[in-house]
Amino acid sequence: MDLSGVSNPICRLRVAVDAPQHSGIGAPLDYLSEQALPPGSLVQVPLGKRELTGIVWDPLPADADAEGQVLPDTALRPIGQALLELPPLTLNWRRLLDFAASYYQRSVGEVALSVLPPQLRELDAKQLQGRLKKLHKWVEAEAKDGAPSAQRPELSPAQAEVLAQLDALLLAERASDATGSAPGPAPVLLHGVTGSGKTEVYLRAAEHALNQGRQVLVLVPEINLTPQLEARFAERFQGHRIVSLHSGLTPAQRLRNWLAAHLGQAELVLGTRLAVFASMPRLGLIVVDEEHDPSYKQQDGARYSARDLAVYRAHLERVPVILGSATPSLESWQHANTGRYRRLALPQRIGGGAMPRLRIYDMNLLPRKQGVTTALAQPLLAALRERLQRGEQSLIFLNRRGYAPVLHCGECGWKSECPHCSAYRVFHKGDRTLRCHHCGFSERVPRACPDCGNQDIAPLGQGTERLEEQLAAALPEARVARIDADSTRLKGALEAQLGAVHAGEVDILVGTQMITKGHDFRRITLVAAVNPDAALFSSDFRAPERLFALLMQAAGRAGRDAEVAARSEMWLQTWHPQHALYQSLLRHDFEAFAKSQLAERESAGLPPYSHLALLRAEARTVEAAQGFLEAAARHAGTLPDAQTVLVYPPVPMSVARVANVERLQMLVESPTRGALQRLLWQWMPELHALKREHKGLLRWAVDVDPLAI
């Protein structure tokens, strides 16, 4: 860099550093530097006794109120090494991080540093040079020539129509942008039923962006969906470099892929929610697949929604963003209703195949036997047998892993409670353990009741392990496989298991929601949800929306091949066959379901008609957590926006105690986003102060737009 023109050899730099939340350091810190480094540069700086990696941040505008007092130069410390080999992070990247930090009420340093690959924060300039050299070698060895895309299927008329509308949107945007002030293309909500070929739309839109020399970011909700999507993109775009970004990569891979995107060498980035922060200087398109999926919400630290940030990022960069789903979130659906988003639809399956016929089986018809939980009704077993005879596959969905959720003594009433949590430990038969799914506490299964010595302790209810066992007993000729978090713990296990299903080596696949999403199974003609009722009566207002999406998506795994679509079925075993949710499902009618849910939300004043945040508190005792929340509520009452923003009394979380920590939360509700944000901003300093006063408090956090209430 040529610094000869810099008149003042010593300048001030604002540097974003990852200071722990309790330190109260919010804004970037001032340092002295002999070089005028551009914002976005990585530098090492001293903080206390440590040396940390930080990011040079933008100078405050001249008229800004300085936060706190401005220190004289003599009070500032000099920066350390700068990582000059790395091009600075772009202005739009920094604006995205500024927004995310302020919206989710965290410090920008914490968020910005936490979304960089961990290894990048540990390297000095020399080590970084080494990594870059390695990257260039890799890029040379796997040279991509930008060759045109491989063979692609003829678009269906609906796909062609959607793509034409996408093009029209871009053209209109460009035409209106003569002044350079247009807001960017409206976000697109692609509502396509399962198997309608949404992925082909993503591929074509990506191709369009690649042809213009731009980079493409594709987000998927779950890590286990990245390999198959990566394969589809890689097959199509052989002349282009594709990298993935998710938490399953080794630290070295993550750094390499991140650098490839940052240097513009990777043209396609596929990843889970953290990839929304990937540095992509030539970004031209963002795709968010299964946009309704709750996994897009981060559940600790900065509790961001990657879907919402994707929309914001697209707006910043003025590039199109496509949100795809068969069952859009009600927030996005409502945005499309009001015209903020542009709705495009793929109402039919590729090849014109029918949606699976829904069969609701009334469990009340089963003869009741004391103490016996019937997993599979006879008619369902008969339907499974029919598939077996025809050589077709079935999928059985049960959202509960392990053998049984509770172990129970019929003599004294003992149950397998976790000593550290307000939850039962789950019986895992495979390794004969009782395991708590909240704190991880695990013990060997006792031979007899620990309270009364009764030898006869029995599992209550069923999980996927038990279902697998029951199926094997009822249909001994079937090849049964189970896919859940337990069966896929080892690296590569999931790919192998999915491979076996695709290869036709499995007749019946049992699993949790892992198997209901996104997979393009071609030979499944029967999907069954054997115990979906629990969510019907949840206290969480989003539970019906989530259940509907999950069941629609599960149903969507059946009959994906038009040849077998006509005889594909979705079975529901339920105690509440008349429930309105199941009735809309019966008609595959998302629109009717969304309409009725939105009407309920509107009359109850719930999102998207109001805006929520949660203040969470964790302490060793209920009193300590409650004391903090009550003091916080009193303070909120004194703030200017207290007239419009409602703060509810503290309540225990649904699992109140985890690992001996009591967890309480307080709901904050506002008719407008602006009032909520203002109140939170004014509240934060007091919350930090209250934390210091309430010694018994372990942690507190604010969750903006919380998903689970």
Ligand SMILES: Nc1ncnc2c1ncn2[C@@H]1O[C@H](COP(=O)(O)OP(=O)(O)OP(=O)(O)O)[C@@H](O)[C@H]1O
């Ligand atoms: N134009 C086309 N011609 C032929 N086959 C196509 C076409 N578009 C998509 N397909 C095929 O149709 C199948 C379903 O498409 P895809 O997986 O994209 O659906 P989807 O809408 O993403 O479904 P889901 O929401 O269930 O994940 C895939 O096997 C895909 O290869």
Ligand SMILES: [Zn+2]
């Ligand atoms: Zn526990």
